[in-house]
Amino acid sequence: VIRLGNPTKIQPELLKTTLDYRMKNHPTFPELQQLVDQIVRISRQLSELRGSAWSAVQGEEFVKELRAEKRALQVDINDLRHTMKKDIVMGAQVVCSTCIGAGSPDLKGFSFPLLVLDEGSQASEPEALVPIMKGTHQVIIVGDHKQLPPTVMSEKALAKGLGVSLFERMTEAG
Structure with missing residues (x-):
């Protein structure tokens, strides 16, 4: 790890x-x-x-x-x-990072076969997309979409929908 x-x-x-x-x-x-x-x-x-x-x-x-x-x-x-x-x-079987950390230069050029996104309801859609864009083949989003939503400080961003996580949007879409 x-x-x-x-x-x-x-x-x-x-x-x-x-x-x-x-x-x-x-x-x-x-x-x-x-x-x-x-x-x-x-x-x-x-x-x-x-x-x-x-x-x-x-x-x-x-x-x-x-x-x-x-x-x-x-x-x-x-x-x-x-x-x-x-x-x-x-050499690692598991690489752990925050969503934004997955976009770090340390991981430039890497792709991973599986992404487990923990506490998926707390990640805004743009945050969740950072690790997903690493070229993963499978994504598992873990959490409860009815729990804590993403923390968004801007009223403008909230009005544009950034207060809804990708997990919640996908769950509600069926």
Whole structure:
């Protein structure tokens, strides 16, 4: 099981299921950390050179090289993070997230054979569509359509029908 979302909002006993925890314990995390450390080092060098007489006279080319190296490292970091996340998510039998969390860049490019939407009556239709649009083959919506409706703060949105969940609309349609 893997849990996406903000680790500060997750119960302490479930932290080991988070993507963040799994990333930090992934076999390639030390490599990722080395790349991050290199970017920090280059950023410090650039800060020290900024405004110095040396950089203005002789170091312009050196500064360009440092910036190019920093950009290349950032690409490597992004690629490695994506590979790690893909490895972790693909290795999970169950991926848990909020509806909006399912639209996270962490899940970009993933599709799932089955979606279980818990507390379906509390998800507005646009919220429910986020995980459904991930390319799922089957959707199971769980809940009681007569219980709590979606929380909608805007009177205008309520007037346009966003106070009705997809679950309620489907149930009433038969």
